[in-house]
Amino acid sequence: MLINKLPLLEQTQSPKPSHKTKLNFENTSYLQGEKFYKQPLVQKQKRQLSIMKSQNEIKKQIQSITDDSVSKRIQQPKTQLEFQTIDKLQLEFETKYIEQNRVIDDLKLENIKLKMQLEEQEQQIIYLKIINSDLRQQIEISSTDIQIKKIEQEYKDTYRRMDETLRKAIDENYESQIKMKNLQIKSQQLEQFTFMFKQQLTCKFCRKELNNTITVIPCAHNYCQRCVSGYVGRCFACNDDNKVQATYHNEYMSDLINMYKIFENILSLLRN
Ligand SMILES: [Zn+2]
Numbered sequence: 001m002l003i004n005k006l007p008l009l010e011q012t013q014s015p016k017p018s019h020k021t022k023l024n025f026e027n028t029s030y031l032q033g034e035k036f037y038k039q040p041l042v043q044k045q046k047r048q049l050s051i052m053k054s055q056n057e058i059k060k061q062i063q064s065i066t067d068d069s070v071s072k073r074i075q076q077p078k079t080q081l082e083f084q085t086i087d088k089l090q091l092e093f094e095t096k097y098i099e100q101n102r103v104i105d106d107l108k109l110e111n112i113k114l115k116m117q118l119e120e121q122e123q124q125i126i127y128l129k130i131i132n133s134d135l136r137q138q139i140e141i142s143s144t145d146i147q148i149k150k151i152e153q154e155y156k157d158t159y160r161r162m163d164e165t166l167r168k169a170i171d172e173n174y175e176s177q178i179k180m181k182n183l184q185i186k187s188q189q190l191e192q193f194t195f196m197f198k199q200q201l202t203c204k205f206c207r208k209e210l211n212n213t214i215t216v217i218p219c220a221h222n223y224c225q226r227c228v229s230g231y232v233g234r235c236f237a238c239n240d241d242n243k244v245q246a247t248y249h250n251e252y253m254s255d256l257i258n259m260y261k262i263f264e265n266i267l268s269l270l271r272n
């Protein structure tokens, strides 16, 4: 670095005359000036030489300094101070080595602790996974519980509706049973009436359907014309000798019998 700066110093200083010489040149004559001018040229050369010399010296000095330091380190025998510094460094190194070893041991311990922690955490993760699956199962069970409750509610609702329908049906059935009973009574009454009606249309002697009806006065019992023994002198049904006043041929009875036949047909249709 120093060497590079030196030529620059030469360029800036050497070509320019000093301020003092310039003043002298103006005050003297031309010849005097020429003589005076030659003198600074020599001076300049001399100065350049001296600069060169000093430059070389500096170069040498620098070289010697650098060489000296390197050679001192490599070749020259170690001095007492150097030994001391080496010992010091060695001691420093040893303490640092011990310290580092301690740090390494600490790190190893910490590493073991961390590994143990990691294992613990892994176990915790496994445990949590088991709990998670358990919870999921419980949730599924609870969802099926909800479904079962829904189904139960639906069943209860359906049962209630069916029960209502059944009660209505029972009520209706009861009503219809009453109606049926009434109908049965009416039908029985009708049967009795029919029986009585038919009795009125049967001969009191032969117990068959009247044929050419003869009616007795005053009891109004009816006989067939061919069953004369039933009403001659006395009425067979009344069994009283003095009762019969007269008999007549009852044409109206044949109409009644025809009416009864129609009625019986209707009745048989109703029975079925
Ligand atoms: Zn008869």
Ligand SMILES: [Zn+2]
Pocket: 216, 219, 220, 221, 235, 236, 237, 238, 239
């Ligand atoms: Zn009679």
